[in-house]
Amino acid sequence: MRIRPLAALSVVALTTLLLAGCSGSAAPDATPSPTSTASSACGLDPKSGADSDAVTVSGAAPQLTAEVPTDLAFTDLQRTIATEGDGDDLAIGQLVSGQYQIIDPSTGEVQLDSADTSADDTGLVPLIVDGNSIIGSAVLCTPLGSTTAFTIPGSMLGDGASNVVVVAQSVDELPTAATGDDQEPVAGMPTVELADDGEPTITVADDFQAPDTTQIATLKKGDGATVESGDTVIVQYTGVLPDGTVFDSSWQRGAPAQFQTTGVVQGFQKALEGQTVGSQVIAVIPAAEGYGEAGQGSIPANSPLIFVVDILGVQRAATAE
Template sequence: MRIRPLAALSVAAMSALLLAGCSGSAEPDASPTPSSSSASDCGLDPQPGADSDAITISGAAPELTAQVPADLEFADLQRTVAVDGDGDDLAIGQLVSGQYLVIDPSTGEVLLDSATTTPDDSGLIPIIVDGNSIFGSSVLCTPLGSATAFTIPGSMLGEGAANAVVVAQSVGELPTVATGADQEPVAGMPEVELDDDGTPAITIPDQDPPTEVQIADLKLGDGATVESGDTVFVQYSGVKWSDGSEFDSSWSRGAPSQFETTGVVQGFQQALEGQTVGSQVLVVIPPAFGYGEGEINDQDLKGETLVFVVDILGVQRAAAAE
């Protein structure tokens, strides 16, 4: 797909593009799977330079502002820590609250202010600390509380993309497991046991799989409610009903994942929307609500009844349409 110039991008498209960063699409594939983490502990490891040093950051999250000179060169990827936080250095796999601005350097216009996509009155949104996406890299290997200026050549974002500036600040560390109140298990549903770190082990009952989507709350949180089109921040494990084997897991990759509720299969979407942050959800998805009917094989998930355990860690509203 051809990437349109920065000024022509909607705020939603711009956010998706920067979330993908240099590692490809932010959309989930056959299952909600992000790109693997960089081998480097500091991911893209951007260094400060004349461009990023020239950006002036004012205020503090959720009221960040920035002044961007019109004559930046964008010769390479640069990041300057404009405000040093007093927390520990952030590492791949953490989840933090914060704010970011996406700025068109040709005009100084703020194309996206994450404070406008918060699900509550905090003005903050979750940020997964990682080495692949632009937002995750903006805070990676900086002390918690730091504010950074990130200058990104358009050539790193895709064909036809313009240069971009991202200003971001981390605020607080968020849990990477569901923290809601335990709920009674539902008879006939798969059994779930949690390891000490929260990783779920799923046991399939000795019976035929259901023909309709089944959803049960294992923990009930009291945070914001997930709405259709939101981006959710989750930990999850998925296994096949047919043999109990795991086919996908954020736990196995060592970091939470994020995706839009409308970017996953129907059964998974049903399990997310209407839930609250802090909840842990068990969902059984028959093929008709997953990847379709067909002969079960080892190459894809067609014909499989899928079982997911999902910890809902945070939510971000969709950006307002232009």
């Protein structure tokens, strides 16, 4: 994706904010940090208003188009369902394919079109349905297949931020656990058992010895797009310490997580890049490629980490002209 040169840095940062939600990550090099769960089943629960009603959305993903008046008031957050789909209402924790556009309301120009960052020839990207991010809330509590127009005051996005319009459409529901073909276990790796919903339980041997460099084994092999450096990856994951203590889990929070491969610790990045969507991998990460001497939260200093990661979707990184 080529971003307009005058807005390149701001659009990259804005896209990250719109995808990640209001609370964000505690540290840029951390494994994914829990984000607050909105109290309402419909999250931000935006209502329609004069601004969002005035945005005209046409076409269907991956070829959405929108006309945005330049005189919108942006007095509050508004969302209008431009076209209602015929699927079930989407709920927090689901994953769907779709398209979104970020539009500069002062000019009507599309600053970023997710269709240009699709990792395959569908032109679609994966969208986590959630209640604390703008993109997730664009489709939350709307019937699958709906198109929406979202008008967002800059004051909601931080000091000095500009007003933004987002249009989006959900297309198909995607699985929230890896669906690839089972692979033969690798000797010496921790064992993994899966619950009916796909959540893993990881058992670490009593004589566990941390490797010198990250060791990775494929548990399920998917046939989707390959993860590249800098991509935004949608995953389910569980992380445990060598004593089996779970220190982080998207499964326990009830929704997949998303982050750039370059925004996590080195060992976790190694576990993601080069893998295919639909795959499940186990990674044993030495402290030197994790949090090292500093530790992180409940992770002690100099602790190895073990992760099981389901790779559910990927979106290519945007680049400036």
